[in-house]
Amino acid sequence: MHFTIQREALLKPLQLVAGVVERRQTLPVLSNVLLVVEGQQLSLTGTDLEVELVGRVSLEDAAEPGEITVPARKLMDICKSLPNDAVINVRLDEQKIIIKSGRSRFTLSTLPANDFPTVEEGPGSLNFSVPQHKLRRIIEGSSFAMAQQDVRYYLNGMLIEVSSGLLRAVATDGHRLAMCSMQAEGIEQVEKHQVIVPRKGILELARLLTDQDAEVGIVLGQHHIRATTGEFTFTSKLVDGKFPDYERVLPRGGDKLVVGDRQALREAFSRTAILSNEKYRGIRLQLENGLLKIQANNPEQEEAEEEVAVDYAGASLEIGFNVSYLLDVLGVINSEQVRLLLSDSNSSALVQEFDNDNSAYVVMPMRL
Numbered sequence: 001m002h003f004t005i006q007r008e009a010l011l012k013p014l015q016l017v018a019g020v021v022e023r024r025q026t027l028p029v030l031s032n033v034l035l036v037v038e039g040q041q042l043s044l045t046g047t048d049l050e051v052e053l054v055g056r057v058s059l060e061d062a063a064e065p066g067e068i069t070v071p072a073r074k075l076m077d078i079c080k081s082l083p084n085d086a087v088i089n090v091r092l093d094e095q096k097i098i099i100k101s102g103r104s105r106f107t108l109s110t111l112p113a114n115d116f117p118t119v120e121e122g123p124g125s126l127n128f129s130v131p132q133h134k135l136r137r138i139i140e141g142s143s144f145a146m147a148q149q150d151v152r153y154y155l156n157g158m159l160i161e162v163s164s165g166l167l168r169a170v171a172t173d174g175h176r177l178a179m180c181s182m183q184a185e186g187i188e189q190v191e192k193h194q195v196i197v198p199r200k201g202i203l204e205l206a207r208l209l210t211d212q213d214a215e216v217g218i219v220l221g222q223h224h225i226r227a228t229t230g231e232f233t234f235t236s237k238l239v240d241g242k243f244p245d246y247e248r249v250l251p252r253g254g255d256k257l258v259v260g261d262r263q264a265l266r267e268a269f270s271r272t273a274i275l276s277n278e279k280y281r282g283i284r285l286q287l288e289n290g291l292l293k294i295q296a297n298n299p300e301q302e303e304a305e306e307e308v309a310v311d312y313a314g315a316s317l318e319i320g321f322n323v324s325y326l327l328d329v330l331g332v333i334n335s336e337q338v339r340l341l342l343s344d345s346n347s348s349a350l351v352q353e354f355d356n357d358n359s360a361y362v363v364m365p366m367r368l
Contacts, residue, residue, distance in 0.1 A: 001066025001092040003037050003059050007101070010042075010088060011079045013055025013231065017046040018072040020053045020204060029115045032069035035090075036113070039065070045116070046072060051201050052119045053208075054233040067113040070097050078106050119235045122221040128187045129215045130167060132229065136209040138169040139202060141180035141359050144328045146199050147173035154241030157198040162187055162220065170246045176325045177249050177362040178332075195220050196243055201236030208232050249362055251350045254341035258287065259311040259354060262338045265292075266330040268306040272296045273323040275304040281324045282366045287317040287342070296323070319345040320368035326351075329361040 017033055025031045025048075034045040040063065044055045082088065082101050089100040092110070099106040139158070147155035150173065159170040165188075168181040197205070205227055209216060219226040227234045272283050276296040286293040290313070294306040319342065329351050330338065337354035351361040 001035070001037050001064055001068060002090070003042060003063035004061045004087060004089050005042065005057065005059060007079055007082050007084065007086040007088055009057050011076075013044050013057055014072075014076050014079060016207065016232070017044045017053050017055050018076045019207065020046040020048060020051050021072045022048045023073070027117075029069055029111045029117070031072060032111055032116070033072040033075065034067065034069045034113055034116045036067040037063050037065050039063075047117060047119065048200075049117060050198060050237050051204055052235040053204065056231055056233075066092055068092050068095075068097065069111045069113055069116050070108050074108060075099075119224060119237070122223050124219040124221050124226070126162060126193055126220040127217070128162070128184070129217045130182075130184045130186060132209040132214050132216045133212045134182045134184065135167070135216055135218075136206060138167065138180040138182055139206045139209075141332045142169045142171045142178035143202055143206065144332065145171040145173060145176050145178035145361075146202065148199070150174070154196055154239050154243055157196045157239045158202045159243040159246070160195050160197055160220075160225070162193045163191070164188065170243070172244065172246065172249070175322070175364050176328075177246060178329070178359070179246060179250075179361070180359045182358060193220060194243065195225060196239040196241060197225055197236055198239050201225070205234055205236070208234055249348075250360060251341065251343065251348045251362060254343040254347070254350060256287065256314050256317060256342040257312070258292065258340040258342065259337055260292065260308060260340070262330055262333055262336055264308055265338065266327065268294055268308045269323050269327050269330070272304045272306050273327065275302045276323055280366070281322045282320050282368050283323040283326075284318060284320050284368050287312060287314075287319075289313055289316075317342060317345065319349070320366040321349070321363055322366055325363045329363065333359070333361075 036043045040059045042057045042059055046053050086101045091098045095110055097108045097110055150156055161168040167184045170179045217228040223238055225236050272294045275298055276283055277298045284295045292308045292310045297303045333353050335353035335355055339352050339354050341350040348362050348364050
């Protein structure tokens with residue numbers, strides 16, 4: 001195996017692929033990246049057995065085919081340390097990789113490509129393509145609500161639901177729920193098809209969707225999701241489990257509709273949060289005609305109070321929330337105005353963009 005490549009051309013896919021590779025591995029080969037040269041193409045693969053990422057780069061100069069695995073972190077650090085315009089020459093010599101650039105020379109240990117695990121190809125049960133920016137939007141609009149290390153393992157991920165002409169992402173940690181949908185012309189699936197993608201897979205996938213205008217091809221198999229762009233192929237195992245019925249969680253029958261300026265509310269919540277209890281992050285909302293009062297206090301007897309003008313006409317209401325949850329929602333909503341639907345102090349709030357129903361955020365109240 002032998003190839004020559006510009007530093008920049010190698011560094012971009014290497015950084016993304018190395019992001020999948022875990023530093024502490026049970027199998028030594030998992031801290032390596034698989035390099036494969038075929039014809040005029042170099043592919044780099046990293047995996048942690050749950051998520052696999054393949055990056056592809058075209059080689060301008062003639063190359064000798066071959067495959068080998070090399071330490072991901074060291075290879076990336078070497079590339080980073082070379083000058084921006086460096087040309088890197090890589091050659092395999094008796095199970096060692098020799099990297100030359102200018103007056104620099106590095107020799108790295110390798111492990112055979114046969115030792116490298118591949119994610120099994122299951123039969124793809126559903127194929128479709130969507131614009132990258134749309135998929136990224138629904139992931140970013142809901143991923144903050146994923147649980148982190150919940151014993152209900154199916155919550156440590158995101159539900160991706162496909163039905164005719166619609167793609168939807170749903171995440172919940174039991175205290176709040178985020179749902180983001182988009183119209184997708186390329187989907188002709190009539191029945192609902194649901195998969196749960198693990199947290200790490202979702203975060204890695206969002207990092208790859210950088211090309212606004214390009215499409216991403218999605219394959220939903222029985223045990224894997226695969227996403228393919230021009231430069232990458234991403235595969236993640238799915239979480240085996242039953243996701244909660246999110247339709248039942250969406251509040252129905254709220255009779256108190258509040259419309260407010262997103263930025264004004266966000267700033268008021270941020271300021272009030274400074275003096276909320278650091279552990280529980282509780283704030284109190286008092287709703288009156290045309291006015292929302294926000295109050296917080298903490299064990300040190302410190303208090304904060306804000307008043308925000310809102311569009312509301314109805315009975316007064318007092319309700320408590322975790323301010324972090326409200327700020328997370330306001331951070332991903334795009335519209336200038338938001339609407340809150342409330343019913344009483346013990347019921348969840350529904351927060352949405354003012355001008356569409358594509359996303360819905362449910363936040364459970366707190367007792368203060």
